[in-house]
Amino acid sequence: MKESPLDLNQRIAERVRELRAAKGLSLEALAVHSGVSRSMISLIERGESSPTAVVLEKLATALGVMLASLFDAPAAAQAPASPVARRADQVQWQDPASGYLRRNISPPGVPQPMQIVEVHFPPGGRVAFETGVRDARVHQQVWVLEGAIDITVGDARHALREGDCLAMQLDRPTMFHNPTRQPARYAVVIASEPLGKR
Numbered sequence: 385m386k387e388s389p390l391d392l393n394q395r396i397a398e399r400v401r402e403l404r405a406a407k408g409l410s411l412e413a414l415a416v417h418s419g420v421s422r423s424m425i426s427l428i429e430r431g432e433s434s435p436t437a438v439v440l441e442k443l444a445t446a447l448g449v450m451l452a453s454l455f456d457a458p459a460a461a462q463a464p465a466s467p468v469a470r471r472a473d474q475v476q477w478q479d480p481a482s483g484y485l486r487r488n489i490s491p492p493g494v495p496q497p498m499q500i501v502e503v504h505f506p507p508g509g510r511v512a513f514e515t516g517v518r519d520a521r522v523h524q525q526v527w528v529l530e531g532a533i534d535i536t537v538g539d540a541r542h543a544l545r546e547g548d549c550l551a552m553q554l555d556r557p558t559m560f561h562n563p564t565r566q567p568a569r570y571a572v573v574i575a576s577e578p579l580g581k582r
Contacts, residue, residue, distance in 0.1 A: 392455070392475070392477055393428075393431045393432075393433070393434055394431040395455065395456075395457060395458070395475075396428065396431075396435065396440070396454055396455065397428060397429050397430060397431035398458040399453070399454050399455070399456060399457075399458055400425070400428055400429050400443060400447070400454065401429045402458050402459060403447040403449060403454075404429075404447065407447060407448070409447075411425055411426060411429075414443070414446055414447070417446035418442045418443050418445070418446035418447075419442055419446075419514075420439055420442050420443055420446075424439065425443070428443070434480045435480075436479055436480055436481040436482075437451070437479040437481065437482065437484070437486075437511055437513075438481065438511065438512065438513060438514070440454055441513045441515075442514070445515070445518055448518070448519045448520070450499055450522070450574055450576065452486075452488045452490070452499045452501055452574070453492075453499075455475045455477055455488055456475075456488075456492045456493065457492070464493075465491065465492070465493035465494050465495075466491055466494075467491055467494060468491060469488075469489065469490060469491040469492070474487050474488055474489060475487070475488045479511065481511065482505075482506070482509045482510060482511040483506045483509055484503055484504065484505045484506060484509055484511060484560075485503070485504040486501055486502070486503050486504075487501065487502045487503075488501055489501060489502055489571075497575050497576055497577060498573060498574060498575040498576075499573075499574045499575075500571060500572070500573050500574075501571070501572040501574065502569070502570075502571055502572075503568075503569065503570050503571075503572060504567060504568075504569050505531075505533060505560065505562045505567065505568040505569070505570070506562065506567055507562055507564060507565045507566055507567055508562060508563075508564075508565070509560075509561070509562045510559065510560070510561040510562075511559070511560050512557065512558070512559040512560075513557065513558045513559070514557050515554050515555060515556055515557055515558055518554070518555075518579075519578075519579065520576040520577060520578050520579060521553065521555075521576065521577050521578075521579055522553065522554040522555075522574065522575070522576045523551070523552070523553055523554075523574070523575045523576070523577075524551075524552050524553070524554055524572060524573070524574050524575075525549055525550065525551045525552075525572070525573045526544065526549065526550045526552075526570050526571075526572050527548075527549040527570060527571045527572075527573070528544045528545060528546050528547065528548050528549070528568065528569075528570045529546070529569045529570055529571060530546055530567070530568060530569040530570075531546065531562065531564060531566050531567055531568030531569060532544065532545045532546070532562065532563065532564050532566075532568055533560060533561070533562055533568045533570055534560075534561045534562075534563050535550055535552070535558065535559070535560055535561075536558065536559040536561075537552045537556055537558050538556035538557065538558075543563075544570075
């Protein structure tokens with residue numbers, strides 16, 4: 385769904401407020417848990433900031449959700465969950481810092497432990513996530529559809545080219561970098577399981 389950045393900022397604002405309220409967290413508590421300043425969270429919740437992917441990942445981790453769910457409509461505005469997500473309805477969001485474009489492929493609101501995201505990563509683009517402690521074990525596979533992407537997980541760097549797939553767990557700092565002059569496109573499959581299960 386091609387929403388304007390202002391509409392998406394408002395959607396993110398409502399979702400962060402809703403999730404924070406559901407967790408019973410004050411602005412101060414969310415700031416402490418996420419490492420994002422109270423003033424930045426306040427700006428995000430008022431729809432007055434275009435937060436970066438790094439900031440949203442920190443908030444998602446502290447709120448116990450996947451980053452993709454921050455782009456879902458607030459619960460009050462959600463239509464009944466459908467098992468089909470039509471291309472025209474899939475939310476796209478661009479990271480203002482790196483310029484990467486992500487599209488939520490999976491149907492929103494469907495109670496399954498996995499999500500699919502498509503990412504268009506610009507030439508030379510770079511984004512680093514400081515993955516924090518989570519309430520769940522999160523697995524991710526990155527399948528390169530076009531171009532090349534280098535992914536560093538902890539101390540291990542993986543140079544991926546078209547057709548390659550990397551399996552990883554989101555429990556260490558992770559950096560994505562497109563080392564080429566061509567855009568890259570990849571699919572991400574994210575699955576989560578509660579801690580304690582094996």
